Structure formats: structure tokens, C-alpha cells
Amino acid sequence: MKYLSSRGGMSPQGFSEILLEGLAPDGGLAVPEQYPQVSHAQLQAWKNLSYAELAFEVLRNFATDIPEADLKALTSKTYTKAVYGTDEITPLRPLFDGMQVLELSNGPTLAFKDMAMQLLGNLFEYQLARVGQELNILGATSGDTGSAAEYAMRGKKGVRVFMLSPAGKMSAFQRAQMYSLQDPNIFNVAVEGLFDDCQDMVKAVSEDLEFKSRYKIGTVNSINWGRISAQVVYYFKSYLKAAPTIGDPVSFAVPSGNFGNVLAGHIARQMGLPIRRLVVATNENNVLDEFFRTGVYRPRASAETYITSSPSMDISKASNFERFVYDLVGRDPQALKALWDTLKRDGQFDLSGDARFAEVESRYGFVSGSSSHANRLETIREVYERTGTLIDTHTADAVKVARQYVEPGVPMVVLETALAVKFAETIEEATGQIPPVPAAYAGIEKLPQRVVGMKASVAEIKQFIVQNTGL
Ligand SMILES: *Cc1c(COP(=O)(O)O)cnc(C)c1O
Numbered sequence: 001m002k003y004l005s006s007r008g009g010m011s012p013q014g015f016s017e018i019l020l021e022g023l024a025p026d027g028g029l030a031v032p033e034q035y036p037q038v039s040h041a042q043l044q045a046w047k048n049l050s051y052a053e054l055a056f057e058v059l060r061n062f063a064t065d066i067p068e069a070d071l072k073a074l075t076s077k078t079y080t081k082a083v084y085g086t087d088e089i090t091p092l093r094p095l096f097d098g099m100q101v102l103e104l105s106n107g108p109t110l111a112f113k114d115m116a117m118q119l120l121g122n123l124f125e126y127q128l129a130r131v132g133q134e135l136n137i138l139g140a141t142s143g144d145t146g147s148a149a150e151y152a153m154r155g156k157k158g159v160r161v162f163m164l165s166p167a168g169k170m171s172a173f174q175r176a177q178m179y180s181l182q183d184p185n186i187f188n189v190a191v192e193g194l195f196d197d198c199q200d201m202v203k204a205v206s207e208d209l210e211f212k213s214r215y216k217i218g219t220v221n222s223i224n225w226g227r228i229s230a231q232v233v234y235y236f237k238s239y240l241k242a243a244p245t246i247g248d249p250v251s252f253a254v255p256s257g258n259f260g261n262v263l264a265g266h267i268a269r270q271m272g273l274p275i276r277r278l279v280v281a282t283n284e285n286n287v288l289d290e291f292f293r294t295g296v297y298r299p300r301a302s303a304e305t306y307i308t309s310s311p312s313m314d315i316s317k318a319s320n321f322e323r324f325v326y327d328l329v330g331r332d333p334q335a336l337k338a339l340w341d342t343l344k345r346d347g348q349f350d351l352s353g354d355a356r357f358a359e360v361e362s363r364y365g366f367v368s369g370s371s372s373h374a375n376r377l378e379t380i381r382e383v384y385e386r387t388g389t390l391i392d393t394h395t396a397d398a399v400k401v402a403r404q405y406v407e408p409g410v411p412m413v414v415l416e417t418a419l420a421v422k423f424a425e426t427i428e429e430a431t432g433q434i435p436p437v438p439a440a441y442a443g444i445e446k447l448p449q450r451v452v453g454m455k456a457s458v459a460e461i462k463q464f465i466v467q468n469t470g471l
Contacts, residue, residue, distance in 0.1 A: 001064045003030040003225065006326040007340070008333030014065035016127050019226050020135060022206075022219050028333070029322050030225050035270040036061035038236075040247060043273075047240045051089035052079040054240075055119070055233045061271075062229040066126075074126060078119045083107060090115070090234045092241050092413065096386055098406040099253075099399065101416050102238045105392075109177060110438070111312070111418040112261065113148035116230035121152030121159075123226055128158035135218045136469055138205055138461075140164045140198035144312050144418070147177045149220050154183040162187045162465060164198035167453060172445050173422065179449035186450075187468060193456035196302060204458040205465075215465055222260040223319050231264035232271075239273055242411040249276035251365075253402035253414045255394040256280045256288055257313035259320040261415065266324055269365060276410055280368040281401035283310045283376075283394075288318055292360060292368035295352030297321070297343070309373050309426040310393040312418065328356055328364070369401035376400070380420075380430035390420035390427055390435045 002012035009026025018030045046054055055075040056068075063071055081087050085106040092100045107114025128135055135158060139146060146163045153161045163178065167190035170178075179188050191198050206212055206219070220227070235252065242250050252275060254262040262280055269275040282289045284306045291297045299317030308314055322336070328351075329335035342349045351357035360366050371379075379396040383389065391399065395416045406412045420427045420435035427435050437444075454460050 001036070001062055002033045004033060004333075005029070006031050006322050006333060007337050015063040015225070015229075016065050016130075019123060019127055019224075020218055022221065022223065028336075029223055029320070029326075031323055031326055031331075032062065035267065038272045043236075043240065043246050046236065047246065050079075050087075051233070051237055052076040054237055055079055055230070058233045058236055059229060062225075062232075070126065074119065074122045078122050083118060084114075090237055092238055093389075095383070095399070095414065097403060098408075098410070099402055099412045099414055100242060101391070101395070102234065102413050103416050104234060105416050105419045107148075108151040108440075109144065109147040110422055110441075111144045111148060112415065113144055114151065115234060116227040117148040117152040117220070119230045120220060120224065120226050121154075121156050124153070124159055125156040134158045134216050134469075135160075136216050136465060137161045137220055138164075138202055138217050138465070139219060139221070140195065140202045141178075142166065142195040142311065143170055143174045144422075145221070147174065150178055150181055150186050150188075152220075154181055154186050156185065160185045160187065160469065162189065162461070162468075164189045164191050164201060164461070166190075166195050166198055167192050169194065171422075171425075173424070173441075176445040176447065176449070177441075179451040180444060180447040182448075182450055187464070188449075188451040189461065189464065190451050190453050191456050192453070197456040201456060201458055201461050205462060208462075211462060215469055217465075221319070222258040228260055228264055228267070228320070228323075231261060232268050235265050235268035235275070236273060238413050239268075239275070242413050243274070244411075247274055249274050249410050251275065251277035251279065251402075251405065251407070251410055251412045253279035253281055253398045253405070253412060255310070255313060255398040255415065255417045256282055257285075257315040257318070259288060259318040259324065261417070263320045263323055266327070266364065266366075270327070275365060276407075277367055277405055278365045279398070279402050279405050279412075280366060281398040282368070282370045283308045283313045283397050284370065284372060285314050285316070286370040287316065288321070289368040289370040291321075292366050295354065295357040295360075296348055296350045297325075298348035299343075309376060309423065310371075310397050312394055313397065324364075328360070330356075367405055369404055371397040371400045376426065377430040380427060384431045384433065390431065390433060391416065392418040392420045393423045393426050394418055 007028030
């Protein structure tokens, strides 16, 4: 399997070549040359595989340049009960009104990002050893991504993580989760400023190409193809469990921000998995909902991006969306580029009168909706009253939107992207209940913390990297 750029300006590359890269050299995103096809007979044969075995079967189609025995060792090392808490790895639990909840948040940082990031940590270590390289991951986080990256990369050979976070702006739990890590390859930097300041520092360092290459700076953001392909696996796994008979349709509802999670569902569907609907759920930041309802894609300015109680979906533009639009325009890089030129010129593009937009639902299964703070509170309360379980705010957005699209006889699987404990304040507001802290995290806020403070200064972060890499 080779990968191309969505904008046409990259010679075909293998999986392990794009694994450590961000954007393609022409500013596009890496996309597979074609989607591998999975037959009905294969689906039948996969029904009783363990998660790790299934991950191998799915990923061998994408990572064709990794020897199969190595890939198998990597997936079985990653998807274990020790890491995800159950043998099933991603259990399904019943909800009501035709819905089920897919538990994706039982990994070390209690959010679905662990599903892919844990594999990425092992893949990076493997690939870096194979090519005899080191990598210094530089990132900015306001919570979930940074901790998922740190828990995936801690102790991994050849990798260091420099993670910038806004001092005093995350919850005490989030701070403790990251800053209590004592691994020598993990560096937490608390920046005096906001998340945007942290992100600007990362951007400035990455734009210094000489520094970037000398100090082997990389990222693990949501456009990473390794992450996307790892996320495809749980659509297969849950389909095989939820479908009454293999071949029957199943719908999925996905709390969405950067469009990485639901893109993986789209890929599973393109591979032949009988997915009926892909329900894109947003919060008040409804860039994606607007597109799927109207055909207009209009990323927002930061000043127009709301801070909400489902903060991991507070995005102004959906960085993986380009990969879906590439398929929508018939995988034609020129057509894709024309749209992105319009986007650059006008701040939006409009496909409302375009025959291809009419296929968004009929051919690709996409539908959408959005949710407000009041909707979240109501949904969290209702789920608690009817099932006795607490769901997090992002999952609540998806439950709210999913209900509009439930059809008789078609299971609706709602993806649980975080546990309630990560957003305890809103859960308490909704239900009066304080969500239980999992045993592994009891007392975490009292552990010693390893973090350095810093001004929002590009020079200072560069100097810090130089000092700590020994390169
Ligand atoms: C990252 C995240 C999302 C959004 O996922 P995308 O792949 O960016 O669409 C939703 N919920 C939670 C809890 C997250 O951490």
C-alpha cells in the first residue's frame, strides 16, 4: 500500500515513511492510494478474533511495509487487558432507544485517544530503532492529547516528548495526570499564557526548518496516519458485536472535533463494512454540522470559537476533513486543490449546488447535528436516571444527536470518547453526583510533579530542547 498527498504533490510513500511525518510536502494530507476491500467471508472469519488479532488483520492492509510478524508483535503488545482494563478492550454496553455505548476510554488517560496513541508509541519505538533515528515530539495541549501522547511515549527508546501546556489552565486532575510522570524522556513545560500561546511556540519552532531537522522535531497530532488507521479497528470490532447477523447495517454516532475519529468510520465503510449512517455530532462549535447540513465549509477564527463544557471538541477547523473531501471530489487532487484555494481566498467553500454534495448522505452515510450546554446537562441527567451510569460531556453530545437518527432494527453505536471523571464539574452540575475516580488514579493529585515553568518564549523553549536532547 502506497500513500499519496491529497493535493497531488508527493511521490508515493510507504506506511513507515509517512508514519513519522506531519503534513505532506505540498501542505496536503497523506491518503492511501485505494481502500483495501474486506469481503463478507472475511468479516465472518473475523467475528471471534481478539482485539489485538483483529487490529493485526485490519492494519496489515495499511502497513504493508512492516513485516507481518513484527506488526503482530506490536498489536499484541499494545491491546492488552493490562492497558485497557478488560479482555474485550472496547466493550459495548446497552443504552436505550436502540442505542449502545462503545467504551473507548478505558485506557491510561481515560479518553479514546489512547486507542490509537498507545499503538503509535510502540510503532514509533519500532520504526526509530529500525532506521536508527531519534525523535523529539514537540506538542501543545489543553488536556487530552498531551496526556495521551505522554502515556504512549513514556519510557520508549529513541523518543522524547516536550509538551507545552498553559500554566494553571487545566483541571487539577489533568495537571496531575501529566505532571506526575517521572519518566526521564517526558518533559512537561507549563507556559505562562494560554493554549494558543503554546501552540504558537510549537509552530514557530516547527517553522525553523534548520532547528527542526537538527533537533529531529516531530509531532503526534490528529492528522497522523498511524492514528487514523488504528482507529479503523474499533469500528470493525464493534460492528461484529453489534450486528444481529454479519451483513446487517449498523450506524455509528461520533463526538467530533478534528474529524479524525469519524474519518476512521468512513474508511471502515469504504473498506466494505456495512455501516449505514455515520452521525457527526458537534457542540456549539458546529463547523462540521454546518457543512453536512448546508454544503458550506466555513472554518472559524479563534475569536469565533466558543469555550464549551465539551472542550475537546472546541475546534475552529477540522484538520482531517480534507481527507474526506478528497474522496467526495472523486479522489482528484486538482479538484481538491481548487476547493482549498477557494477556502484560502474566501474563508469558505460552498458545495450546496454541487451534485457531489447530494451524495454525502446517500453514498457516504453522513448526517450530523449539534448540541448545547443545556442539551448536555439534560442528556447526562437522563442517561443517569435511566441507566445509573454517568457519561462524559462529549459522549453526551453524541447521544443527543444520535437519537434523531435511530432507525428501527438498525443498532446505533455511540462512541464514548472520555470518562465522566475527566469533566467532573459538569457531571455534578447535571446530576449532583461526583463521578468515581478509577482506582489507578486515586490520590494522583498528591503525587510529586515534574514540570518546568517558562515564559511564552520561542527562544526559551528552543534552549530547553537543546539542553535536554544532548544532540
Ligand atoms: C479528541 C476528542 C474528540 C474529538 O475527536 P476528533 O477525532 O478530533 O474528531 C472528542 N471527544 C474527546 C473526549 C476527545 O478527546
